[in-house]
Amino acid sequence: xxxxxxxxxxxxxxxxxxxxxxSDAEIARGYxxxxxxxxxxxxxxxxxxxxxxxxxxxxxxASHAELAAVIFAxxxxxxxxxxxxxxxxxxxxxxSPADTFDIVGRLYALGVKGNHA
Amino acid sequence: MEHLTYDIRSGDFNGAGAASRDLKHHLKRIGxxxxxxxxxxxxxxxxxxxVVIHADGGRLEATVSDGQLDVDxxxxxxxxxxxxxxxxxxxxxxSSEARALGFGAGMGLxxxxxxxxxxxxxxxxxxxxxxxxxxxxxxxxxxxxxxxxSLGTVPELCRDCRHCLVACPTAAVxxxxxxxxxMDHVCIDCTCCIAACAPGALTMxxxxxxxxxDGGVLAVPxxxxxxxxxxxxxTVLDELHGLGFSEVVSVHPYExxxxxxVLDRAATGEGPAPVISPVxxxxxNLIEVRFPALVKHLAPLASPWExxxxxxxxxxxxxxxxxxxQRTALLSQQPTAQRQTVTVRLVREALLPRLAARRPAPGDGxxxxxxxxxxxxxxxxxxxxxxxVLEEIEDGQLGGVTAVEPYICDGGCFxxxxxxxxxxxxAWRWAASAGDASDGGHSLERSRPFRARPxxxxxxxxxxxxxxxxxxxxxxxxxxxxxxxxCGAPTCAALAEDIVMERASQxxxxxxxxxxxxxx
Numbered sequence: 001x002x003x004x005x006x007x008x009x010x011x012x013x014x015x016x017x018x019x020x021x022x023s024d025a026e027i028a029r030g031y032x033x034x035x036x037x038x039x040x041x042x043x044x045x046x047x048x049x050x051x052x053x054x055x056x057x058x059x060x061x062a063s064h065a066e067l068a069a070v071i072f073a074x075x076x077x078x079x080x081x082x083x084x085x086x087x088x089x090x091x092x093x094x095x096s097p098a099d100t101f102d103i104v105g106r107l108y109a110l111g112v113k114g115n116h117a
Numbered sequence: 118m119e120h121l122t123y124d125i126r127s128g129d130f131n132g133a134g135a136a137s138r139d140l141k142h143h144l145k146r147i148g149x150x151x152x153x154x155x156x157x158x159x160x161x162x163x164x165x166x167x168v169v170i171h172a173d174g175g176r177l178e179a180t181v182s183d184g185q186l187d188v189d190x191x192x193x194x195x196x197x198x199x200x201x202x203x204x205x206x207x208x209x210x211x212s213s214e215a216r217a218l219g220f221g222a223g224m225g226l227x228x229x230x231x232x233x234x235x236x237x238x239x240x241x242x243x244x245x246x247x248x249x250x251x252x253x254x255x256x257x258x259x260x261x262x263x264x265x266x267s268l269g270t271v272p273e274l275c276r277d278c279r280h281c282l283v284a285c286p287t288a289a290v291x292x293x294x295x296x297x298x299x300m301d302h303v304c305i306d307c308t309c310c311i312a313a314c315a316p317g318a319l320t321m322x323x324x325x326x327x328x329x330x331d332g333g334v335l336a337v338p339x340x341x342x343x344x345x346x347x348x349x350x351x352t353v354l355d356e357l358h359g360l361g362f363s364e365v366v367s368v369h370p371y372e373x374x375x376x377x378x379v380l381d382r383a384a385t386g387e388g389p390a391p392v393i394s395p396v397x398x399x400x401x402n403l404i405e406v407r408f409p410a411l412v413k414h415l416a417p418l419a420s421p422w423e424x425x426x427x428x429x430x431x432x433x434x435x436x437x438x439x440x441x442x443q444r445t446a447l448l449s450q451q452p453t454a455q456r457q458t459v460t461v462r463l464v465r466e467a468l469l470p471r472l473a474a475r476r477p478a479p480g481d482g483x484x485x486x487x488x489x490x491x492x493x494x495x496x497x498x499x500x501x502x503x504x505x506v507l508e509e510i511e512d513g514q515l516g517g518v519t520a521v522e523p524y525i526c527d528g529g530c531f532x533x534x535x536x537x538x539x540x541x542x543x544a545w546r547w548a549a550s551a552g553d554a555s556d557g558g559h560s561l562e563r564s565r566p567f568r569a570r571p572x573x574x575x576x577x578x579x580x581x582x583x584x585x586x587x588x589x590x591x592x593x594x595x596x597x598x599x600x601x602x603x604c605g606a607p608t609c610a611a612l613a614e615d616i617v618m619e620r621a622s623q624x625x626x627x628x629x630x631x632x633x634x635x636x637x
Contacts, residue, residue: 002386017516018514019513019514020513020514020515020516020517021390021510021512021513021514021515021516022513023516024386024389024390025389034219035219035220035222035224036218036219036220036222037163037220037224037225037228038222039219040162040163040224040228041159041224041227041228045155051219053218056130056131057130057131057134057218057219057220058219060133060138060162063138064134064137064155064158064159064162065155065159090512090513
């Protein structure tokens with residue numbers, strides 16, 4: 001499913017509209033974790049990450065793991081420097097008022113699976 | 118062998134990742150395959166974070182040598198009392214600050230171990246820790262070396278103005294001793310240097326002698342048909358026929374068919390957006406050399422000229438093309454019948470005396486209808502605009518555009534420097550003149566997929582590329598950065614590359630002081 005369709009279905013607020021090329025990206029896999037080493041180790045390339053962490057290192061980790069997008073759960077919003085860094089790295093950021101469990105459940109229902117499904 | 122050193126500061130969570138990012142850039146330049154780059158980056162980032170979290174500072178040293186990356190991270194810090202335990206997932210002694218940021222999950226060393234091909238950890242409690250790991254680097258697959266080019270030089274016409282140096286979008290031209298030369302491995306067969314060269318030392322390869330019909334087919338672009346002032350396209354077609362050709366066909370129905378196919382593909386929404394039309398072979402070459410990430414955006418279709426050539430089957434034909442890239446594309450298709458490509462200039466010169474005898478007649482029909490769906494299409498022409506748009510696509514900044522039709526020449530093929538009429542005037546005349554109906558053409562699936570070309574790769578052999586990368590850094594630092602062009606290369610970076618590739622010597626630079634004094 002395309003990233004922009006996922007954003008629409010889940011009612012996500014887009015934080016990086018300047019990263020336009022990603023909205024057409026096909027998202028097949030996802031990962032949810034607040035431990036950045038765990039994200040580095042297991043997040044699928046080209047996938048989406050659901051996390052509570054909103055600091056700059058999330059972008060470095062998402063870039064190294066080559067993720068397409070990050071969804072911040074629980075209405076946690078990153079600072080502007082994090083948004084700018086994400087835009088420079090071509091990573092789309094979204095925020096949702098829902099908690100991690102609900103976001104992942106809805107992603108799964110849309111066909112976005114984990115590493116082993 | 119390339120050696121890089123980075124200092125890592127304790128507690129610098131925001132600066133962390135700088136060393137691994139810089140390392141990634143270096144690995145890409147030597148053509149390392151993307152999976153090995155990703156694994157190397159994850160391992161290097163974890164090693165960097167370990168120093169930030171646990172130590173009082175340290176240093177990351179990376180050595181890129183024959184087929185492998187060796188990283189040595191040495192810190193001053195508490196050391197690790199029980200290394201086997203630290204290598205076990207889940208064990209951590211990180212501070213609460215680090216843990217709040219999502220680090221200190223006890224996965225750092227295990228993560229390095231998982232991604233590296235070899236790891237060694239040594240530590241002295243109270244002094245510090247050394248983490249050494251290696252990642253084997255495999256070269257990324259890509260087509261090799263030079264490709265055919267239809268750009269020609271007439272060295273004796275060169276007057277050493279060097280306008281060509283800065284005109285070339287891929288820094289492929291050099292001028293030494295008032296003799297221009299073009300490097301085939303990065304040349305994209307466009308018209309930029311031809312347009313910049315007033316005396317005509319850089320030009321397009323042409324058929325020798327006069328244009329002869331011999332009863333074959335003549336294929337021409339709309340730009341030629343619209344390039345004779347008030348003579349309408351119909352009159353020009355008549356006169357071309359009179360040169361001895363059995364039939365004269367225009368390529369424009371194939372241009373329209375390609376545009377329709379590209380728009381259809383864009384409308385399905387499949388594949389990465391925007392879809393880029395392969396209408397201009399020079400832009401295709403530019404993408405293969407400079408924008409490998411955009412290759413997948415190209416619609417897998419042949420250029421209009423290639424589709425027309427396929428349709429002509431076994432018939433003998435002459436193609437009057439308006440740029441080198443079209444000629445090369447036609448020749449690379451390996452036609453079976455007798456085929457000749459000539460420049461539009463040659464055809465134009467053959468026709469001028471015949472048309473001079475005729476008085477311009479009024480236009481013979483209604484204006485041509487616009488191609489369907491053209492509103493959805495971003496047409497961009499001129500090399501600086503094409504570069505800007507390709508960069509926007511690469512950076513994901515070109516939202517809302519589903520299809521792009523890029524042309525290297527200003528004003529599209531109407532703007533070829535091999536034509537006499539101004540691009541805007543010719544395009545206007547073409548739109549206003551009858552032409553014939555745009556049906557009859559069709560698009561053609563490509564038989565060979567588009568592939569990235571390692572034009573900027575320093576060597577096909579990764580081990581050699583690594584050595585050259587180290588030399589390149591040193592040579593670039595030694596040059597003044599003035600980009601004056603006196604050495605015959607467009608920029609200092611280009612001269613540095615020429616020195617490393619043994620195409621030039623540092624003595625060409627008027628600013629570098631040599632042992633014998635200042636070279637000039």
